[in-house]
Amino acid sequence: MPAAHAGRDPGPGTRDAQNQDWRRLWREAVTDPRELLALVGLQDLAENILPRLDTGFALRVPRSFVARMRAGDARDPLLLQVLPQAAELEAVPGFGLDAVGDLEARTARGVLHKYHGRALLVATGSCAVNCRYCFRRHFPYGEETAAANRWHEAIEHLRADTSIEEVILSGGDPLSLSTAKLAELTRALADVAHIRRLRIHTRLPIVLPERIDAEFTAWLRGLRWPVAIVLHANHANELDASVAAACALLREAGATLLNQSVLLRAINDSADALAALSKRLFDCGVLPYYLHQLDRVAGAAHFAVDDDAACALVDTLRVRLPGYLVPRLVREIAHEAHKVPL
Ligand SMILES: *Cc1c(COP(=O)(O)O)cnc(C)c1O
């Protein structure tokens, strides 16, 4: 994500008056690190904690997510996912700008067609939250979003390639777009016989569950394909009652719910944290899908967990949990035909 974009996040469009609510909550997100620290009772630590130089990737976090952080705890696992840290400024060998080869995999504007049968649309560059470990901090989305230009190039590509069975909406966060904008795409694809499934990768039901409003669930219910929604939560504390309610709405609208997490040092790199996350996800009607080894992007090296430790954690989960609550530990490697299990 280019710094300029991250700094003046345009947020979603303003077309639907009826969606004022989640849009207002989006706009009211915390963007000032000092304010964030004050909200969690850590204002006295600001001088010690905050980086002295601009990290090039703005803080952004919805207030309801902040409310789930433990007050007075500088190691809170939700806080550490969003607070800029001095460690981001250290250059670490092996942590670069295009960690997963996305720049090469691009076919049409905003379409990444890397894996057989599945085309991923970089629907938008916007997110309601800026996660410090995310590759998005460097991805030059600018012109490259599929929703630009009324989805024209993406739609052309998806219609023309009959090997595509599954369309994956990703980003940024595709639910940053208005429901009307999403409907524009699904209307244009409704008569394409080779498309059999729709998948949506989103963190919005976790960080801003109000996004799952009546207009959105009506759209979801009306789709002609089975839909998988892959949520993105990294810690059980993210899944409060408001998130559970959003998950229930998505399930009532017919979606299959999965979750992907990123393994993050000092945030969820313990068997206790990962087991609690899996159990809490299941309480919310969500199955764990992937546990990702971090994409090796500059500025995120301090979150990395080494492969041996990661494998040992998942071995412990296999002992402690039913098989269906153990996520697949994977890494994204450029030029591989699938995500690579560790
Ligand atoms: C992760 C990813 C997919 C989906 O992979 P699954 O293993 O099916 O979840 C598809 N396309 C791209 C470019 C991806 O990065």
Ligand code: SF4
């Ligand atoms: S919501 Fe997802 S895409 Fe957006 S910053 Fe967080 S991890 Fe990255």
